[in-house]
Amino acid sequence: MMMIFGVPLAVFMGQLMLGLINGAFYALLSLGLAVIFGLLKIVNFAHGAMYMLGAFATLLGMRYLGINYWAALLLAPLVVGLFGMVIERLMLRRIGHLDHLYGLLLTFGLALIFEGTLVNFFGVSGARYPTPEALQGGFQTGFMFLPVYRAWVLLAALVVCLGTWFIIERTRLGAYLRAGTENPALMQSFGVNVPLLITLTYGFGVALAAFAGVLAAPLYPVSPTMGSNLLIVVFAVVVIGGMGSILGAILTGLGMGLIEGLTKVYYPEAANTVIFLVMILVLMLRPAGLFGKEA
Amino acid sequence: MATTQTLTPVMERQRRANMRRNAFYLVLIVVGLLAPFVAYPVFLMKVLCFALFACAFNLLLGYAGLLSFGHAAFLATGGYVTGYLLSSYPGLTPELGILIGTGAAVVLGVAFGALAIRRQGIYFAMVTLALAQLMFFFYIQAPFTGGEDGLHGVPRGDLFGFISLRSNLAMYYFVFAIFLIGFAIVQRAVHSPFGQVLKAIRENEPRALSLGYNVDAYKLLAFVISAGLAGLAGSTKTIVFQLASLTDAHWHMSGEVILMTLLGGVGTLFGPIVGAGLVVSLQHVLAQSPLGNWVSVILGLIFVICVLSFRSGIVGEINKMYRKNFK
Numbered sequence: 310m311m312m313i314f315g316v317p318l319a320v321f322m323g324q325l326m327l328g329l330i331n332g333a334f335y336a337l338l339s340l341g342l343a344v345i346f347g348l349l350k351i352v353n354f355a356h357g358a359m360y361m362l363g364a365f366a367t368l369l370g371m372r373y374l375g376i377n378y379w380a381a382l383l384l385a386p387l388v389v390g391l392f393g394m395v396i397e398r399l400m401l402r403r404i405g406h407l408d409h410l411y412g413l414l415l416t417f418g419l420a421l422i423f424e425g426t427l428v429n430f431f432g433v434s435g436a437r438y439p440t441p442e443a444l445q446g447g448f449q450t451g452f453m454f455l456p457v458y459r460a461w462v463l464l465a466a467l468v469v470c471l472g473t474w475f476i477i478e479r480t481r482l483g484a485y486l487r488a489g490t491e492n493p494a495l496m497q498s499f500g501v502n503v504p505l506l507i508t509l510t511y512g513f514g515v516a517l518a519a520f521a522g523v524l525a526a527p528l529y530p531v532s533p534t535m536g537s538n539l540l541i542v543v544f545a546v547v548v549i550g551g552m553g554s555i556l557g558a559i560l561t562g563l564g565m566g567l568i569e570g571l572t573k574v575y576y577p578e579a580a581n582t583v584i585f586l587v588m589i590l591v592l593m594l595r596p597a598g599l600f601g602k603e604a
Numbered sequence: 605m606a607t608t609q610t611l612t613p614v615m616e617r618q619r620r621a622n623m624r625r626n627a628f629y630l631v632l633i634v635v636g637l638l639a640p641f642v643a644y645p646v647f648l649m650k651v652l653c654f655a656l657f658a659c660a661f662n663l664l665l666g667y668a669g670l671l672s673f674g675h676a677a678f679l680a681t682g683g684y685v686t687g688y689l690l691s692s693y694p695g696l697t698p699e700l701g702i703l704i705g706t707g708a709a710v711v712l713g714v715a716f717g718a719l720a721i722r723r724q725g726i727y728f729a730m731v732t733l734a735l736a737q738l739m740f741f742f743y744i745q746a747p748f749t750g751g752e753d754g755l756h757g758v759p760r761g762d763l764f765g766f767i768s769l770r771s772n773l774a775m776y777y778f779v780f781a782i783f784l785i786g787f788a789i790v791q792r793a794v795h796s797p798f799g800q801v802l803k804a805i806r807e808n809e810p811r812a813l814s815l816g817y818n819v820d821a822y823k824l825l826a827f828v829i830s831a832g833l834a835g836l837a838g839s840t841k842t843i844v845f846q847l848a849s850l851t852d853a854h855w856h857m858s859g860e861v862i863l864m865t866l867l868g869g870v871g872t873l874f875g876p877i878v879g880a881g882l883v884v885s886l887q888h889v890l891a892q893s894p895l896g897n898w899v900s901v902i903l904g905l906i907f908v909i910c911v912l913s914f915r916s917g918i919v920g921e922i923n924k925m926y927r928k929n930f931k
Contacts, residue, residue, distance in 0.1 A: 346726075350726075351726075352726045352729070352730065400908070400912060403912060404911060404912065407915075409725065409726055410671045410725070410726065410729065411911050411915070413671070413673075413726060413729055414862065414866065414907060414910075414911050415907070415908060415911040415912070417859060417862075417907060418903075418904045418905070418906075418907025418908040418910075418911065419904065419908060420904070421859070421900050421901065421903055421904030421907065422901050422904035422905060422908070424900065425898065425899075425900035425901035425904060426901055428897075428900075429897050429898065429901070537855075541733055541734060541737045541855065542734075542737075544730040544733055544734055545730070545734040545737075547730060548723065548727055548730050548731055548734065578745065581741045582738050582741045582742070585734050585735065585737060585738035585741075586738070588731070588734055589719060589735075592719045592722050592723070592731065593719070593722075596722035596723060
């Protein structure tokens with residue numbers, strides 16, 4: 310059997326694939342954070358909770374409403390996105406004029422509320438969501454076994470990430486968004502409804518997190534705390550990449566997933582912490598982040 | 605006396621304000637000394653430890669404008685180092701254990717502070733959170749922390765080698781003394797030229813920089829003092845409860861100390877103490893009520909309410925009212 314630095318090729322590729330999947334989630338989540346940060350200038354601490362709500366919407370939709378995976382893929386981000394818009398209108402808007410740290414604190418409080426409420430109803434152990442029938446099984450690729458569902462997650466995440474990049478960089482709506490990021494007051498004076506744009510942006514960013522949650526439901530146990538631990542890693546990813554660039558967020562996310570996967574192969578003890586260590590390294594060598602413009 | 609006649613009205617007002625303040629401090633100290641005869645000392649010690657923790661955090665957020673989302677790391681470091689040393693070396697006296705634990709938090713504060721101040725605002729918060737999470741994973745795996753179980757049965761020992769701390773009353777006065785020292789450090793730092801520069805940085809960092817202040821050095825010093833005091837709180841807490849556990853290292857703890865400070869009043873000297881007292885009491889009451897499982901939801905709600913409509917906090921609001929009605 311072929312070996313790579315003393316590790317069988319199949320194991321090596323398998324871990325790399327797992328890392329890439331994790332990276333896809335990092336990319337989706339940090340992309341949403343970056344979109345929200347661009348216009349609202351707040352770091353959405355409730356992002357992990359929204360990811361978790363997306364997974365729960367999928368699980369509960371199946372259990373109580375008979376909604377299948379494919380419908381959930383569309384409905385869960387929609388529902389969570391609308392929920393996010395309500396939160397933006399009722400709460401975030403009221404503190405928009407304050408120091409942006411308040412946005413972080415408010416969304417932190419919201420995350421505690423969502424997480425705590427669901428813990429009370431569903432406990433912390435987590436439930437399994439079955440892999441949809443069409444995506445069961447796997448490919449035998451000669452050097453490794455690739456489950457169909459994992460390939461699908463990677464594909465779907467990449468399509469959504471690139472689609473988001475296309476919308477923001479190549480469409481008129483995206484141009485408004487970028488202009489609003491630069492100078493919202495000027496945009497408003499040109500007759501663009503900036504408050505509406507902000508609401509939609511928050512809804513969209515949150516919907517991305519929920520979409521990631523739906524993708525994650527058949528992979529990881531669906532539990533109320535699944536989002537918060539992931540979010541802290543995503544924060545580190547965001548610090549590494551900087552939130553200035555959409556493609557930067559996607560690339561950093563995938564790259565960090567790969568690094569995590571590689572660490573799992575060669576030094577599993579550090580797999581949990583390697584991204585934080587990379588963050589420290591980046592802070593020392595390039596404090597603005599890999600794709601950041603300002604410190 | 606001749607000197608009093610030369611006092612200008614401004615100086616006279618200043619002198620009166622100082623007298624009022626000193627009298628106020630004196631009353632509080634007397635209350636603190638009598639408190640264990642009215643309330644349960646262990647509960648009071650918990651409040652004092654968290655009050656010191658919140659005061660340390662407030663020095664950073666309230667006066668330097670730096671939101672650290674990773675202060676649990678320093679609390680836990682103080683706690684684990686002190687707990688490990690006192691458990692492993694029976695000859696070590698508690699005050700030395702606390703001193704070394706605090707020193708460990710200071711060292712960690714230098715390292716984390718130097719990294720975190722390379723980024724500003726929201727990034728600062730995220731960096732500190734990530735670094736604290738790193739410490740959390742470290743403490744899960746490190747051989748000396750007892751992993752998920754934590755360190756139990758840390759001996760309280762004899763203060764200076766001859767004052768037994770086994771009685772809760774003796775322990776209380778020791779904790780009270782530590783709290784007063786910590787509070788005095790914060791009070792001195794805030795009212796010194798150092799504190800004034802911190803406020804200048806908080807209000808307008810580029811301006812402070814262009815006035816020639818070494819902004820990074822000031823921020824780092826504030827961070828290190830804050831980390832050290834948080835470590836002091838953690839070390840003391842470990843001796844009080846004879847326990848060091850992962851709870852102290854979890855990001856929930858970093859969130860709790862923010863809430864205490866926010867609820868009591870960011871940037872006020874007494875706010876964190878009031879906030880810590882309230883949050884600890886609330887947790888105590890809720891734990892025994894049917895709402896015991898809803899603690900984190902209720903804390904989240906308080907967070908949201910504080911941010912939306914109560915940003916000055918309790919002490920901040922009292923100060924506002926006082927200024928409006930009595931000045």
